[in-house]
Amino acid sequence: MDILTAKNSFLNYCRIAKTLSPHTVRAYQTDLAHMAAKLGCHIPVSSISRDDLRAYVGGMLQEQGLKATSVKRRMATVKLLFKWLEREETIPLNPFHRLDLSIRLPRRLPRALTVEDIRKLLERARHEAEVGGTHSAQVMHFIVIALIVTGLRVGELAGVDLSDLNEAEGVILVRGKGNRERQVYLPGATAKAALQAYLKTRAMIETESDRLLISSYGTPVTPPRIRRRLSALADRAGLTRHVTPHMLRHTAATQLIEAGVDIRFVQKLLGHASIATTQIYTQVSDTSLRSTLEQADTLGRIGGQRGR
Template structure:
């Protein structure tokens, strides 16, 4: 995922610091489109939200000062996700300001296209696939894969599965446990490779 993030960042400004620099200037629709998908990727990866939830976020749902976004998930269940990364916080702050140049007056969506309309799930999926291909990734990348990666990284970092369940908006913890199986498989692969190396060293 790092290659995807790095490539997406390079297409819009290079870094969150440079994104913040030209806030008062006009930007091209091409650059803004790249900035929208980069912002989407960062939010998907950091918060683990579903793509439908991401596209449903409105400006009123975002508390920039506190770094909190209110999500309305399946069954209209409400939960909070957090921008714990300073990079994501600065990116979103800059994006909201820059989007004013393109945003239609009747659009309250957080993420908008260069035509000013709310960016829908199909738009995000399409742009994400294009970015991944341009970044040289041979695997087809989907928004759900970013959500999956977010959950897996948290579990591998030792975050309690109950907190991951709440973050992802899973009603049943059994759904969240799928991600623990993935990390267990990863652990087994690592241990297997390590054992193979030890045997090889012992034979030398």
């Protein structure tokens, strides 16, 4: 079996047997198409060696100048392909077996909004919803609140159906990565009121869609549309940073950690498979603590010790 045939068979397996989301399958398709183009579409998969994989990684990092995060993601997809080929007994030995290959990622803390930026964004969204009163403004107001209090991924929020919503309890059933289901909550009167206000305007729009979030034309609101409208809203709110839905996810997690919520609860809310992924937000909290202490400057404030 050559690489091209293996790639197509694996993608069919992901669609049919694993029932992965179209978004995930498209991502796999992109990663494996790149590998096939670089290694050769028609070479046998059984002939690919550890040296081929090392050369492929080296080419991406050195010749193509790809970021380490992109290379690591692509290699994770390639590894899934070969693991499946080995399980299907298409290849006698997985070239990833005992492969010593480490791709170091730069250590970066998640970007989150400050409390002041959160206030500005929420206030602008609320103002436009109340003053304008349009369906578009109402849906955006609810989206901003939902992302900030739940930490949902934008694709998860866009994929919520009306049947996934318990309006009275403020509970939303979400299907995350790997089709894993979890419940998220809209805590407090403000979040529930934003939901109710949006649902009132939604009920006045003719639509055949069961999606919770719909446009004024009755069509489902897509993640790209949410990204564009959130960025524009942030500009109108006077924020100088480019704001994305994922930044609001980071903001939600950071605020919960700083409020003292147990990290395992935050892990469950965000849908992280491993708590190690969630633990990075404790570092964000520590960074915030240090910044606050530096600003407090206890000795300087009370006229304390001078440097000697």
